[in-house]
Amino acid sequence: MSIILGEKTTDNVFGAVWLAALILTYEKKVIQKSDTIFFDQVDIQKLAKLLCTKTVQSARISQWCNGDHPNSSYNYLRANGSKRRLTQIGEFNNSKEYPDHLLKAEDEIFEIKENGKKVKYGELFEWYCSIYSKVTNLPVSNDPDSTLEDLGDQDDISMEGLQEDEIKNILANYLNNHGWQTQIAMGKIHGIDIDAFKGKDRWIIEVKGCGSRNAMRVNYFLAILGETLQRMSDKNAKYSIALPDMQQYRNLWDRLPRLTALFVNKDKQIEELT
Structure with missing residues (x-):
């Protein structure tokens, strides 16, 4: 990795999964100038384990935080086959897309190896809200096991109903x-x-x-x-x-x-x- 993690951790397992996906996305987009936004589930899990004081099981990434899974508890991630990306704000009608009050704004999350800059949680979250969530046309799920579209109409329909x-x-x-x-x-x-x-x-x-x-x-x-x-x-x-x-x-x-x-x-x- 091109970053050095700080010592700040959380006991929120689901929040750690979201934060891990956010860090990986920030590293690729901002530090490495890469277009990669989908990550292997094991990579998200490994980083989440370093961020969390509790055990982070693989099902947290494959199902519970995967908004494209019918039995998910949170909409923190999107699926594309076996890979996952960070959910943008608004993709699930602003429902459980990111954890509230996970850390303090002044908490240092990681240091960038190249220049020694320390990135705090507030800066990271602001990037997520103002930059990442404004990117248009990000890919969404094509995982046949992640949805149950056969239970409804087959054609995608734009937002035609009430919020x-x-x-x-x-x-x-x-x-x-x-x-x-x-x-x-x-x-x-x-x-x-x-x-x-x-x-x-x-x-x-x-x-x-x-x-x-x-x-x-x-x-x-x-x-x-x-x-x-x-x-x-x-x-x-x-x-x-x-x-x-x-x-x-x-x-x-x-x-x-x-x-x-x-x-x-x-x-x-x-x-x-x-």
Whole structure:
């Protein structure tokens, strides 16, 4: 490498993966003047291990931080075959594209060997926001294993529906007009998207926006189901998901199967629940 890492580390495994991808991208684009933006997963993992005080497993790069994977938790990376690149701001509707408050702006991340310049986190993050995220026409996924486009319409569709915050505002007005008191998590605020109360009634609503590609909408749809399931701790509450009125989302909703669960124990006994 053309840099010397500083001593600053984090205990945020996912944040370390994002930071590793950012450092590799900065090194290639700024220091080495290279057009390379996709990296082997093992290289991201190796660097993330040096940045993190916890174990960084390969699945963090292949799946959990890969926004093109249907079961991802964060949208920090994009896939192109087996390689990964850093997500630009806005590629996933500003949803979980980078970690908030990962490090302090004055933290020194690395030193450039050639000139001894020390690059701080604030400078690195500013480059990510103002330079890297403004680059146009970066390649996106062509990994057949990273998406589930066959669950929706096959042709890519531009952003023709409502954004997430637009839906939240529409729903908030609707609920308020019908006597509900609402708590709304706008933008990057964590928590329940819409938590509504009326008397003893409670209505919890998770929201996703239109996205810009079919694969992204599939990811959104799978994610909102998982997020809602994790929220379902209040047995007396009503739970809903809210999506733009787009045909692909309607198709995905129509394909939700009627499932039963088979619980299998070590004694080879099987119990089916409906």
